[in-house]
Amino acid sequence: MYEVEVKVPADLEAVRDRLETREATQLGSVVQADTYYNAPHRDFAETDEALRIRSERPADGGAETRVTYKGPLVDEETKTREEFETGIEDAETTDAILTGLGFEPTATVRKDRERFSLDGYTVTLDSVDDVGEYVEVETEVAAEADLETAREGAYDVLERLGLDPDDQLRTSYLGLLLES
Amino acid sequence: MYEVEVKVPADLEAVRDRLETREATQLGSVVQADTYYNAPHRDFAETDEALRIRSERPADGGAETRVTYKGPLVDEETKTREEFETGIEDAETTDAILTGLGFEPTATVRKDRERFSLDGYTVTLDSVDDVGEYVEVETEVAAEADLETAREGAYDVLERLGLDPDDQLRTSYLGLLLES
Numbered sequence: 001m002y003e004v005e006v007k008v009p010a011d012l013e014a015v016r017d018r019l020e021t022r023e024a025t026q027l028g029s030v031v032q033a034d035t036y037y038n039a040p041h042r043d044f045a046e047t048d049e050a051l052r053i054r055s056e057r058p059a060d061g062g063a064e065t066r067v068t069y070k071g072p073l074v075d076e077e078t079k080t081r082e083e084f085e086t087g088i089e090d091a092e093t094t095d096a097i098l099t100g101l102g103f104e105p106t107a108t109v110r111k112d113r114e115r116f117s118l119d120g121y122t123v124t125l126d127s128v129d130d131v132g133e134y135v136e137v138e139t140e141v142a143a144e145a146d147l148e149t150a151r152e153g154a155y156d157v158l159e160r161l162g163l164d165p166d167d168q169l170r171t172s173y174l175g176l177l178l179e180s
Numbered sequence: 181m182y183e184v185e186v187k188v189p190a191d192l193e194a195v196r197d198r199l200e201t202r203e204a205t206q207l208g209s210v211v212q213a214d215t216y217y218n219a220p221h222r223d224f225a226e227t228d229e230a231l232r233i234r235s236e237r238p239a240d241g242g243a244e245t246r247v248t249y250k251g252p253l254v255d256e257e258t259k260t261r262e263e264f265e266t267g268i269e270d271a272e273t274t275d276a277i278l279t280g281l282g283f284e285p286t287a288t289v290r291k292d293r294e295r296f297s298l299d300g301y302t303v304t305l306d307s308v309d310d311v312g313e314y315v316e317v318e319t320e321v322a323a324e325a326d327l328e329t330a331r332e333g334a335y336d337v338l339e340r341l342g343l344d345p346d347d348q349l350r351t352s353y354l355g356l357l358l359e360s
Contacts, residue, residue, distance in 0.1 A: 041221035041282060051281065067268075069277040084276040088247075089267035096264040097249040101231065102221060 027115035040102030185318040207295035220282030
């Protein structure tokens with residue numbers, strides 16, 4: 001599976017109107033709090049790894065906590081990396097375990113996410129605390145050869161929502177938060 | 181809470197008979213597989229820390245996986261240490277996360293545990309792969325002042341089960357496995 005993901009800054013109110021006009025399907029909204037950790041024995045900013053605890057609270061109740069490790073790039077060309085994620089019972093205890101082991105929380109990214117489905121793409125409206133408002137358009141393709149077409153399709157979706165693909169941003173929310 | 185725990189090698193068949201004679205209450209049995217990890221940035225054998233993934237499968241079905249971190253002793257006198265434990269969804273993924281972070285599995289302790297309740301104590305019959313058969317007698321007390329009495333009580337329970345408190349072993353199953 002290859003993922004195409006395009007992110008641009010946006011006025012969410014305006015995008016929401018466009019999504020409504022185009023009868024996009026609402027997929028629900030969640031509040032996410034992502035805490036990122038750095039390691040005691042290597043600097044993840046240099047190795048391009050990430051360790052994250054994500055707490056997700058859907059608008060319709062319930063809550064889920066997951067821990068994710070993203071390994072360094074194994075292929076520069078395709079930007080492929082190993083990623084492992086599993087559910088955990090309790091975020092605070094997991095934080096205590098990581099802290100005990102010497103890992104240090106570097107930042108917490110909090111955001112409200114609303115997801116829609118439009119023309120085969122997932123459109124996510126992100127309101128990120130202390131960072132700003134962004135729209136992500138994404139999809140997955142099975143073959144590498146289909147990546148370019150999928151990316152063009154994502155740009156088309158952005159334009160239909162009144163957004164400019166040239167505004168595309170490659171910095172993660174964590175990166176934007178740390179820069180702010 | 182203070183924990184009293186006494187462990188002796190035993191012939192489990194004989195102990196099981198004694199427990200039956202004394203009408204001990206059966207608390208159920210589980211199969212436990214504990215994988216211990218060492219850290220890339222310090223040696224847990226030296227710091228007296230432990231990081232463990234425990235997979236527990238009760239005889240009556242279901243399965244549970246937990247990750248536990250035991251910090252170094254914070255008080256030599258009372259052998260107090262910080263301990264954090266939380267449930268995790270998937271043992272294999274958690275292993276992949278730890279391994280990706282540079283932690284290395286040192287050993288896996290597998291055992292069948294049968295638990296009984298007798299005279300206010302929990303009696304556990306452990307059959308540990310590649311280590312042997314052991315009986316643990318344990319209880320908890322609220323005040324440090326009650327520790328000695330509770331320990332004497334545990335010795336009494338051992339004697340009632342035909343076991344000798346002088347055979348007491350302070351080495352963990354992990355330690356015994358690594359010595360074997």
